[in-house]
Amino acid sequence: MFAMTTLAVLIALGMALARAFIGPTVFDRILAVNSVGTKTVLLIAVLGFLTGRPDFLDIAIVYALINFIGVAAILKYVKYGDFAHPGEIETDPPGNIAGTATGDGEDER
Amino acid sequence: MIFTLIDIALLTFMGATAFAILRLRSLFAVVMLSGIYSLLAASMFVALDAVDVAFTEAAVGAGISTVLMIAVLALTGEREKTPAHTPLLPLLVVILTGAALVYGTFDMPAFGDANAPVHLHVAPRYLHDSFAEVGLPNVVTSVLASYRGYDTLGEVTVIFTAGVAVMLLLGGRKGDDAGIKQQPVDEDGDDRRADSKDLDGSGGAA
Structure with a gap:
């Protein structure tokens, strides 16, 4: 049964890889990386049970954390083009605050 | 039997990923694929019972070096220039070196x-x-x-x-001349507004 699960995980890994190769947009590739990471976690877990030593499940959990952090960083880069961007601190309500910001900018210059 | 199949599948995936990395010109996709390559290598190490090496490979290769490469992409461009020279001589050197390495493994003791x-x-x-x-x-x-x-x-x-x-x-x-990618400030209304919004954002962060 674990062998069949391994086969299924490998096939899913191959399909995610194919999407990473041919994926036309950036988001296809990010999603492919994310799902390859997930398949890696699954593969490690299944391999542990396949060899009869499921001691490495915590390693799989750490892989999941690495995967999440990496994808979050990549998405931040794709959205802002910069890692040091402050993010969504002040989304633009187009009124008073924007006017104040423009005044500040004039003072700086 | 199933372990041989896993090894063959993982090595095939790694080879295909390396070939795709060679062929692609979009550097963002190359960074993504090298992260995938590291994850596959980590799976390979787990299949070879080297869990600690696999852990290092995933943390360094798929985790921090993907992020560092993305940071490099933020400073430079995202397209690779088509190389001017023909890759035949480097290909020959690589094939010869690889053949020598494979020949060297014949003297090694069997795995395990x-x-x-x-x-x-x-x-x-x-x-x-x-x-x-x-x-x-x-x-x-x-x-x-x-x-x-x-x-x-x-x-x-x-x-x-x-x-x-x-x-x-x-x-x-730090400072005014910091960013290579800093956009030129036009005397256009829209750009000025975007620029001042950026200043406001950095002021809010500090």
Whole structure:
């Protein structure tokens, strides 16, 4: 049964890889990386049970954390083009605050 | 049987990923694919029972170096220039080197061979005497921290230096002329508004 699960995980890994190769947009590739990471976690877990030593499940959990952090960083880069961007601190309500910001900018210059 | 199949599938995936990395010109996709390659290599290491190596490979290869490469992409462009020279000579060199390496593996003992020299010469002494000599219950820790302690110290120095260099390269600049990608400020209404919004954002962060 674990062998069949391994086969299924490998096939899913191959399909995610194919999407990473041919994926036309950036988001296809990010999603492919994310799902390859997930398949890696699954593969490690299944391999542990396949060899009869499921001691490495915590390693799989750490892989999941690495995967999440990496994808979050990549998405931040794709959205802002910069890692040091402050993010969504002040989304633009187009009124008073924007006017104040423009005044500040004039003072700086 | 299933383990052979897993090995074959993972190696095929790694080869296909490496080939795709060679063929693609979009550097963002190349960074994504190298992260995938690291994850596949980590799976391969787990299949070879080297879980600690796999863990390092996933943390360094798929985790931090993907992020660092993305940071490099934020400073440079996203397209690779088509190389002017033909890749035939480098291909020949790589094929010859790879053939020599494969030829060299023929002299190596088989994978997991208990009679390999590495299992006969020093490893038994570490296993038997390290607790009496060093006093640590973990043999790997006593090898790393005591038997080859100077080597580990050198490694830590190298890693520290590399970290300092990367931080200097990526985050060392402050001030007005900081950004290579800083956009030119036009006297256009829209651009000025975007610029002032950016100033406001950095002021809010500080």
